[in-house]
Amino acid sequence: MNDTDRPLAPDELGRRLTEVFDLVGPLYRRVQRKVEQGEAIEGLSVGVRAVLDLLHKHGPMTVPQMGRAQAISRQFVQRMVNDAAARGLVESVPNPAHRRSSLIRLTDDGRAAIAAVLAREHALLRETGGDLTAADVSACLRVLGEMLRLFEDVDVG
Template identity: 60%
Template sequence: MSEPLAPDALADRLTDVYVALGPVYRKVARIVERDQQIMGMSVGVRNVLDQLQRQDDLTVPQMARAQDLSRQFVQRMVNDARSSGFVEIVDNPAHRRSSLVRLTPNGQRAIDAVTGREHHMMGQVGGDLTAADLDATLRVLHHMRVALEAIEADTPT
């Protein structure tokens, strides 16, 4: 088993991760934007539907916090999803003034189609990757996110 890296070596290797992650993220975003006509929704609406599929009914503030986006942006995406018939707004028994957003059957079909297509594309990734490889990747990204959140919390605005 390898020893943990010293802080300077760790910083260098994590920089390599950031450098590699940026183009991958931008490539995925371009593919999703290009395929917007096929999907029938924007990237932002797609993210709202995916989040609701994974976590059930949520409020706009809950979605915004989980995605690290502004509440106003998420509200616009929810409004777009609602006007397309993908979501509905329902009463929230836990909070009178913050309604829940719920997938409609049409929204469920739409996100199932989109994620099914994405699943097919991701299945074409090569490299003989193992579950351990992916577990390690997720672990690294988790620790990077946690560290960045701590830095952000300590930075005066």
């Protein structure tokens, strides 16, 4: 096992993960701006896009479930759901598991809207350079997943 294959000591790990944070913040803001530029095309805000994407990936969910999944407040998710519902992209349906918390699901228009967004984003992401390998992407996902788990208990309001 060479030095690059050994787990890092905690102090070194902390320093290296700071480098990840230094990239994640600007990346998030740039992606958000790009999504907002696409808003003119699909007419979706970043928040509505996030709701549609969650429902596309996970099926019907409650507002609190969406808030937990995205680490954002239930109130913000509710506003985004209301915006999406006003545009006919989502609808509330009875929740057999909880009478007072409806399930939110995509409508046909919502499925078409998120499919268009994902297709545009996929086309853009295909242009990523650096000769990245499957192992590179798997390592990135593992690191970001571990960092996300570290902060799972942070209250989002």
